Amino acid sequence: MTTPDENRPGAVTRRKLLGRAGVAAATAGLGSALAGCGTQAGQPPQAAVDVNAPGIPGLPASMVPMCGVYNFFSRAEARTVEAFAMRLVPGDERDPGAREACVVTYIDHKLARFETFATPTYFHAPFAKPTAGHPGPQSGATETILVHEQDLPLYGFQSNLTPQEAYRKGIVELDDHARAMFGKPFADLGEAAQDEIITALEKDAVATFTAPGGKDFFAMLQEDTVEGMFADPLYGGNRDYAGWKLIGYPGAQRAYTGEELRHGPHLRRVQGLREMAPMHPGEPQDHVVLPISGTRRTAGG
């Protein structure tokens, strides 16, 4: 991706700025890199000044998954999801968790980008309907198929809700339940009360959760939080490699030697797709296809 500006000799471009900032960030570690990641509950998002964010050089800022700028969630919904994610992966500035890694930004961009599903999904009726009995094969079913409720988990994902619908409805169910239990919406509860609710959801022990079910809502939040914490930062989460640094994963490396495989890695800087050395330097097709924008970009540059 090249903009006209970049072709002008001596032009100071966003790409060049980011290149320098990238080196600084690598040596400085955390700290100011998180400055633009300010999605403190109830506060407006920071302006687009985070030069260390894994933005996409040469693209308008609107293409960058800017931490705390949401395309799908309302501010209130984002706050609720972040409160939930923060209980799954708690953290603070010294030890980043879901908030510091911009997990909700990741989830928001996933939901905004995929009208239905991010993963291949067969989404045609008839959909499963749990029942207490043992129904037969039901040839000719068109709308619903009855399935013994105990067997249903064996069949995997069978929801008739898209992720967008599941979040919208699930957040309402979550707040309704929180109010019924503790008199406040989920995000306003203390950690202990939030943990109590999440534990009950995980065990599928909240009867008022129907669509999505409590366990399904928990599983969706956990899966998306893990993706936002541990997927490549290009997708908007895992800010400053918070997830990978937490577990000691060096990220997308080009190669290890057999010696490293047996005895451990030589010192490596954590890196993502953007920093992978090019396979065929200078070749026109030696690019990373950026996941958010679909833009092609030469790696290692």
Added chain:
Amino acid sequence: MTTQHPKVDVVTIGAGWTATMLAARLCPHGTEMVSLEQGTSRWAYPDFAHDHDSLRYSVRYAMMVDLARETWTWRPNPRAPALPMRQYGSFNPGEGLGGSAIHWSGQLWRYLETDFRYRSHVTERYGASKIPAGCTAQDWGITYDDLEPYYDEFEYDIGASGHAGNVRGEIIPGGNPFEAPRSRHYPNPALAVTPMGEMFATASTELGHHPFTQPAGILSRAFTDPWGRSRASCLYCGFCTRFGCEVDAKSSPVNTHLPVALETGNYEVRTHAKVLAIEVDSDGTASGVTYLDAHGAEHFQPADVVVVSAFTLENNRILLLSRGKAHPNGIGNDRGRVGKNYTYQIYPAPVVGAFSGKKLNMYMGNTCTIKIIYDFNGDTFDHKDLDFIGGSQLYSEPCEREPVNSVVGLTTASGKSWGREWKNEIRRNWDSYAGIVTEGESLPYTDQFLDLDPNYRDRFGRPLLRITFDWHDNQRSLWRYVAQRAKEIMRQMNPSRIVSFTPELAPYNIQDYQSTHPTGGCIMGTDPSHSVTNSYGQVWDTPNVFVTGAALFPQNPGANPTGTVAAVTYRAADAIRDRYFKSPGELLT
């Protein structure tokens, strides 16, 4: 309006590995061949150059069949309702040039001699009553000796890496002493192994077992193949299964047989070509295949021979969907055998251990940088006093671990997979835990089969394939036995904590990934009333149709299918080339 193409000698459904193997063995001799591939064209460069993206490939299945268009339905038994696999779980069939052999793991095996004579062997050694009721296990109709030259040739064509255990009867230390005799050593040495693999090997040896390094279709050093092409060795990058290899170190159709076939000028692959059905003439033989191109326009490709060479499940479905006057229940199904003897494989890890303070480098390498034992596989151990037949591999957990799909697998001592305590657990131990994994036999039963689903359809309105499958007592007993052996080895490895132990095999579910080894349904045999094809994959009731791949397996041994898929395909290719073309339409004997 259907576009009519000029007739060719052979048309294949799919351009995966078996199709390109056939092309590489037939086209240099003048055979004109076309392969119809539903997916896109793709090569190491530029398509795999920057694919180290766990989210895109492992979580969002970029290389797999798009389930939005079609999937498979499943039910545990014939009395239960079937539902579609709406999102990926149990298995991951690939789509695109090279098929599933682009994203495969490279685990490369020859089956044991007894695997090919399953029913005869069990009956001879233990008596017929040892075979469970309702079990339809049978002999393949070929022996290991029939396939040995083809195993050998395939291993040298792709530059297999491994340490031989039995060369012409001589047991070689460090290899698999239970393997059938091979005529030569592997062309390349075994891959490097991670600390977990070495710990597993040490513990197994102490217990009297015989560990060896996983043989691999992945180059352990630079290699020049018999066609004069050179490829680089494995980079141990940690992105292998579900990924394409950016340096072509992982052998696949696009770096072995496909370029060889294309160079002859007699081979053509049409991508984005979705085959709808095999067409049949009034005499009952196949006349060619109908397919749709990327724009939805219909084409007819006439051919003297039609090869059904897609993934196992689609091969079954294509035969069942190709119904007409001559074959009202589908090609190969005149005696109702298509879909029978569907089998799978036992996969999960019965025991997982943590080794606090020890880095296992699990995120490096590939699925083959491991150690494995065959002491409890096949009939390498005496079953006289056991309540099951068959066996399982046991091996150290495959490497190439990716954070996004592994962190939740490490739970705390109290079983939690979220919260501060869990965060500290993955901080300390994400690279310090690993399991011992099974890969166990699956036997065929009369209530375990494939047919067309009555409720769910694909984007063209055609029925989806329905899988009816669950574990039976024999497999539960087998699991109970090998789980204990795995636990013994894990204990010997002295973990700081046993993270999990699963003594009983849970009911089959289609949600968890287990292996991409569904087999059977179009099985080979010697008797048309108990099989769909002969040992060349030639369909009994439609002799100018051939089936390739693991759909031919009468039951599934405890090992990955690719090596045997290749050997069977090589043998069929030679028979088609040397004998079938001399008397077309006749059954090969």
